[in-house]
Amino acid sequence: MSPTTKAPRAVPPQGGPGPPDAPDAAVPGAASPGTPPDSGSAAPGLRRRRDLAGIVMVCGIASLPMLMPFGLAPGPGNTGLPDLVLIFVVVATFLWAASRRQPIRWPYLIPTLLTIVAGGVASIANEGIGSLTLAKDLFVLLWAVAVANLGRDPALLRLVIRSWVWIGTFYALVMIFGFVIGNDMLSGKQVDGERAMFTFGDANYASNWFICVFFIVRACRYPEDNLKRYGVCGILVVAELLTGSNGGALALGCAIVLGHLFRLFKEGKAHQAIATGALCAVLGGGGVALLSVVDVQPVLDRASAASPILRDSIGRTTGESTSSRSTVFGTTVRMIEEQPHPWGIGPGHTEKAMLVNQETYVREAHNDYIAAVLERGFLGGLALIVLVFAVLLKCARVARRDALTPEYARLVPRPELFGALVAVFLISALFYETLHYRHGWAFFGLIAALDLFGRRDAVRPEGAP
Incomplete structure (x- = not known):
């Protein structure tokens, strides 16, 4: 372990390693990682690099939804503007870390x-299929690396959080305004429906983005004024509803309940949490049982006739959308069973394989868990398990009572809600392939920043080896 320089105020560790069970790695910088954070007396060059890193990261966050701006088609392999901006984000992050003589941490x-090894083996076993997807795996990791390393400076982490909140809220307002005035370029409304997609090109992707911003607002309690914060949350919820994503709405509802339960556990009210969880389970199970014996189709039909938004959201729960998803699920499970080898059919190759097999409904897997095993074999399934474990482990460590130092606790007063947001991704992964969303990995970087640099037990006392 390398020493940490004691500053007049408590500071997070500069590149200190996490516990041995954390699946992270560190790459050494130019010199000792014990350099304290930039201060007002820091050299002008250091301040300029810090300002540059902050500006570039804000631009990176602003670019995250720009996958199909103004209806433009994505690039090769679904690449887009965020991937170009990411190059500048990574370069700025590495220069900033080098100027402070800090190691780059790789959560x-x-x-x-x-994941890359599993994809590479599957690609080789299938004559080079899906090799471009492996580069995308590395690109999404770089979002987490950049955010996590900038997070060693609380001032930069504050900038990331506040920028994400205001940029996300502004985008929500733009989408809502475009929807209200009927401007499809602003709202990103589907050509064949009423669902708003903003600039994502996919309504479910847009839904997940707005939910992500919603939970960052709640976890960080920013804006600090309650009325403003409630207003921001309301705007984000309206934007999410306009996407018409049933899976997103389900994940949002479950995560709100989980966030409340996590808070009760954190406050030592385990008995209340268990009772509340049991009540929610009974109500949820009863609702599902009721829907299975009651014909709700007439109600859905009337709702669909009353509003195009309802038609394209809850109106799809028992119609073609549900039927198509069931068909895709059955097809992908059968494809797993029929694989001639355990290495998978190749990264990102599900839709093409369905087309070759002349399936009745040709789509991507629409399920991260099935896609991991189908496309990358048992190694892909193992990689997904390790990733989920790593994210949940970090969430658990930062969500403990008094786990964070005062500086980071002020930035994220309710870190347990980050765990609820992880649940959004895990639940949504049952319906869409969410674990490769760029903004999702940027959020994973926020969690890693708190875990690596914000925990009290990660700060070494003065003179410690």
Whole structure:
């Protein structure tokens, strides 16, 4: 372990390693990682690099939704503007870390390498199919690496959080305004429906983005004024509803309940949490049982006739959308069973394989868990398990009572809600392939920043080896 310089105020560790069970890795910088954070007396060059890193990261966050701006088609392999901006984000982050003589920390490196290895083996076993997808695996990791390393400076982490909140809220307002005035370029409304997609090109992707911003607002309690914060949350919820994503709405509802339960556990009210969880389970199970014996189709039909938004959201729960998803699920499970070898059919190759097999419904897997095993074999399934474990482990460590130092606790007063947001991704992964969303990995970087640099037990006392 390298020493940490004691500053007049408590500071997070500069590149200190996490516990041995954390699947992270560190790459050494130019010199000792014990340099304290930039202060007002820092050299002008250091301040300029810090300002540059902050500006570039804000631009990176602003670019995250720009996958199909103004209806433009994505590039090769679904690449887009965020991937171009990411190059500048990574360069600025590395220069900033080098100027401070800090090591670059690589959270989630092990699960990502496992994913790439699994994809590489599957690609070789299938004559080079899906090799471009492996580069995308590395690109999404770099979002987490950049955010996590900038997070060693609380001032930069504050900038990331506040920028994400205001940029996300502004985008929500733009989408809502475009929807209200009927401007499809602003709202990103589907050509064949009423669902708003903003600039994502996919309504479910847009839904997940707005939910992500919603939970960052709640976890960080920013804006600090309650009325403003409630207003921001309301705007984000309206934007999410306009996407018409049933899976997103389900994940949002479950995560709100989980966030409340996590808070009760954190406050030592385990008995209340258990009772509340049991009540929610009974109500949820009863609702599902009721829907299975009651014909709700007439109600859905009337709702669909009353509003195009309802038609394209809850109106799809028992119609073609549900039927198509069931068909895709059955097809992908059968494809797993029929694989001639355990290495998978190749990264990102599900839709093409369905087309070759002349399936009745040709789509991507729409399920991260099935896609991991189908496309990358048992190694892909193992990599996904390791990734989920790494994310949940970090969430658990930062969500404990008094786990964070005062500086980071002020930035994220309710870190347990980050765990609820992880649940959004895990639940949504049952319906869409969410674990490769760029903004999702940027959020994983926020969690890693708190875990690596914000925990009290990660700060070494003065003179410690």
